[in-house]
Amino acid sequence: MKLMVIGGGGREHALAWRLSKSPRVQKVYVAPGNGGTATEPDLENVALDAVNDPDGLVRFLKDNEVAFTVVGPEAPLAAGLVDRLESEGLKVFGPRKAAAQLEASKDFAKQFMARYNIPTAGYQTFTDPAAACDYAKEQAERFPGLPIVIKADGLAAGKGVVVAASLEEAHQAIADMLTANKLGSAGSRVVIEDFLQGQEASFMVVCDGKSAFALATSQDHKRIGDGETGPNTGGMGAYSPAPVVTPKVYAQVMREVIRPVLKGMQAEGTPYKGFLYAGLMIQNEQAKVVEFNCRMGDPETQPIMMRMKGDLVGLLEAAINGRLEQAESLADSLWDVRPAVGVVLAAAHYPEAPQLGDSITGIPKDTADTKVFHAGTSLSEEGLVSSGGRVLCVTSLGGKLKEAQAAAYQAIGPIQFNGMQYRKDIAAKGMG
Ligand code: AMP
Ligand code: GLY
Numbered sequence: 001m002k003l004m005v006i007g008g009g010g011r012e013h014a015l016a017w018r019l020s021k022s023p024r025v026q027k028v029y030v031a032p033g034n035g036g037t038a039t040e041p042d043l044e045n046v047a048l049d050a051v052n053d054p055d056g057l058v059r060f061l062k063d064n065e066v067a068f069t070v071v072g073p074e075a076p077l078a079a080g081l082v083d084r085l086e087s088e089g090l091k092v093f094g095p096r097k098a099a100a101q102l103e104a105s106k107d108f109a110k111q112f113m114a115r116y117n118i119p120t121a122g123y124q125t126f127t128d129p130a131a132a133c134d135y136a137k138e139q140a141e142r143f144p145g146l147p148i149v150i151k152a153d154g155l156a157a158g159k160g161v162v163v164a165a166s167l168e169e170a171h172q173a174i175a176d177m178l179t180a181n182k183l184g185s186a187g188s189r190v191v192i193e194d195f196l197q198g199q200e201a202s203f204m205v206v207c208d209g210k211s212a213f214a215l216a217t218s219q220d221h222k223r224i225g226d227g228e229t230g231p232n233t234g235g236m237g238a239y240s241p242a243p244v245v246t247p248k249v250y251a252q253v254m255r256e257v258i259r260p261v262l263k264g265m266q267a268e269g270t271p272y273k274g275f276l277y278a279g280l281m282i283q284n285e286q287a288k289v290v291e292f293n294c295r296m297g298d299p300e301t302q303p304i305m306m307r308m309k310g311d312l313v314g315l316l317e318a319a320i321n322g323r324l325e326q327a328e329s330l331a332d333s334l335w336d337v338r339p340a341v342g343v344v345l346a347a348a349h350y351p352e353a354p355q356l357g358d359s360i361t362g363i364p365k366d367t368a369d370t371k372v373f374h375a376g377t378s379l380s381e382e383g384l385v386s387s388g389g390r391v392l393c394v395t396s397l398g399g400k401l402k403e404a405q406a407a408a409y410q411a412i413g414p415i416q417f418n419g420m421q422y423r424k425d426i427a428a429k430g431m432g
Contacts, residue, residue, distance in 0.1 A: 002064060003313070004029045006050045006057075006081070007072030008037075010344075010375035010393040011298035014305035015070060015312075016043050017373075022313040029066065031057065035384045036374025036392075050076045054084050061090050068092060068320055074295050077274070078104040078155060093316045095274040095294045099265055102272070103294040106160075106191045107153045113289060116260040120289040121194040121281075125153070129178040135192055136170040149193040152177050154186030158234045158351070163195070196290060198283030199429070201242045202300045203253050205278075206315055208324035209271035212258045213315065216307055216335050217245040218300040219430060224351060226425045233351045234390060237426030239341040239401065240303040248285050253278065257289055273319065302373045302395045303340035310334035341404040341427045342395035343412060347376065347386050348419020354389035355419055362414035363392070370396040370411045386417055401430050 001024055005016040013036045016028045020042035030037040033045030050057050050071075061069060069085060071077055071094035080097035094100075101108040107125045112118075126132035139148050150173040152160035160183060164170035170192075177187030201219050205212040218240040224230040245253075257278050265272040277293035296304075305312075310333050318324050347354035359382060363372050373395055376388015394411050398404030405427045412422065 001025055001067035002027045002029065004031065004061060004066045004069040005072060006031055006069060006076055008032045008034045009072065009298050009388075010373045010390065011296050011301040012072040013037050013373045013375070014302045014395075015072060015296065016040070017371075018305040018308055018312050019070070022311055024313060029060075029064070034374045034387070035377030035379045036372070038379045050081055051079050054081060058085065058088050058090065061085070062088075066090075068316070070094070070316065071274075072295060074100065074103050074155060074293065077294050082274075091320050093274060093320050095272055096270065098270040099272045099274070100294040102261070102276075102292040104155050105153055106151050106291070107189060109292050110191060112264060116264040118257055118260050118289055119287065121149070121196050123191050123193040125189055125191050127178065127189050129174055132174045132178060132190055132192060133171050136164075136174065137167060139192065139194070140167045140170070143195065146195045149195055150174060150177070151191045151193060152183045152187040153189035153191060154183075156183045156186040158232070159183065160186060161232065163232075196281040196283075196288055198281045199244045200290065201245050201280045201282055201287075202238070202297045203245065203257075203278045203280055204296055204300070204304070205258055205276050206319050206324065207262060207272050207274060207276050208319040208322045209273045210262060210266065210322065211324040212254070212262060212276070213319070213324055214250070214254065214258075216240045216304050217242040217250070218297070218304055219244065220297060220300055221423060221426055224346075224421075224423075226423050231351055233346070235297065235299045235344065236346065236423045237341070237343045237393075238297070238300040238303055239339060239404070239427040239430055240300070240307055241339060243430055244282050245280075246285055249282055249287050253280065253287050257287070261292075298375075299342050299344050299390070299393045302342040302393045306340040306342070306371060306395045306397055307336045307338070308334060309336050336397060338397045338399060339401045339404050339430075340395060340397045341401065341408045342373070342393045343408045343422055343426045344375075344390050345392040345394065345412065345415060345420050345422045346390050347388070347417075348421065350389040350421065356387055358386045358418040360384045360386060360391065360415070360417040362416050364411050364414060369398070370394070370407055372411065372415075391417065391420070401427055
């Protein structure tokens with residue numbers, strides 16, 4: 001069969017690569033793909049823009065008899081790509097537009113969590129800057145010494161959350177979003193949230209509208225600098241599994257988060273099918289939801305796909321056909337017991353203003369235990385060049401987390417591009 005993956009990041013490279021390992025798969029198209037998916041033997045890039053040219057995509061899927069499509073990023077999901085493909089009779093894995101609101105509107109997600117008693121931070125939503133500033137001031141008085149969390153309601157490509165260390169910073173964030181419109185319509189409503197303390201983890205499941213199948217756990221590293229310093233990024237590296245998700249936390253999240261989401265979405269007439277990502281904050285073995293994403297995490301997908309041994313194609317087919325319960329038997333055999341670590345190599349001046357167009361050299365050949373997933377790369381006449389903020393994600397398996405970490409950093413050794421930056425402490429928090 002032939003499959004299609006929509007997107008062009010590291011997540012999509014990892015998903016398409018893993019799908020292509022199934023003996024039933026002849027080819028995986030990736031639209032638009034990147035410099036890495038361009039050179040994989042069983043992958044083929046297609047220059048299609050799923051958001052702006054869904055007609056072109058529909059034609060391609062029909063002409064090429066694509067068995068099903070997997071949508072990687074949030075933007076096409078929030079734009080209703082799944083609704084469109086389904087209306088054409090095409091099979092697709094991802095939530096419809098109405099269900100993708102869980103990520104596309106923070107206010108929707110907070111109200112939904114309140115309706116179903118899903119544990120999360122307290123909050124209020126504002127459109128009026130003066131009222132928002134008053135509430136921020138109350139928060140500063142109520143929780144002295146703690147940051148104030150300001151979030152744009154809509155999708156803002158990772159720039160919509162400000163964890164403000166002071167009231168001044170909070171007021172600035174409110175002014176940027178509500179008064180100066182710096183994030184456009186995404187920032188025309190803001191959610192102000194209580195600050196949650198603890199350790200973050202990423203909890204992802206495959207959903208078929210009724211049931212969920214949990215994938216391996218992972219932990220991202222959000223800040224640009226070692227020791228979680230500097231500005232937030234899309235994620236500078238990840239490892240799997242995350243020991244902070246103990247069996248007790250796992251059971252709590254399935255019981256208090258994942259199942260209530262499925263039940264609630266079903267009850268509201270918008271059943272959730274697709275990957276669901278619950279970003280968690282865990283303290284004393286109690287998890288609260290920081291955010292939902294309606295897609296896999298990037299870079300979490302890279303170590304998760306590195307560890308996946310079972311048949312991802314069969315799992316996603318079962319989900320598309322609403323028969324996920326039957327996939328539960330896959331669970332034991334699905335994962336390599338060894339941990340995996342993925343280290344992101346980012347462009348100079350990422351995340352503010354990444355420098356693009358630099359030539360990339362020294363990428364080592366894949367081995368059974370190490371793979372370099374591409375993100376912001378493209379193949380030009382001069383060879384491989386950087387074309388995005390996060391350029392590569394070097395991902396390794398190892399017997400112990402420390403060995404996986406050492407293998408990933410060793411594989412980075414020969415890789416070079418101008419201004420390359422990466423964290424030196426990916427996975428260190430999993431060894432504490
Ligand atoms: P989000 O896009 O909602 O995941 O937020 C981005 C990052 O901001 C999260 O991964 C956390 O590191 C941080 N963050 C968001 N909300 C909170 C919160 N309520 N308390 C503490 N940190 C938060
Ligand atoms: N790595 C975090 C995310 O994908 O949202």
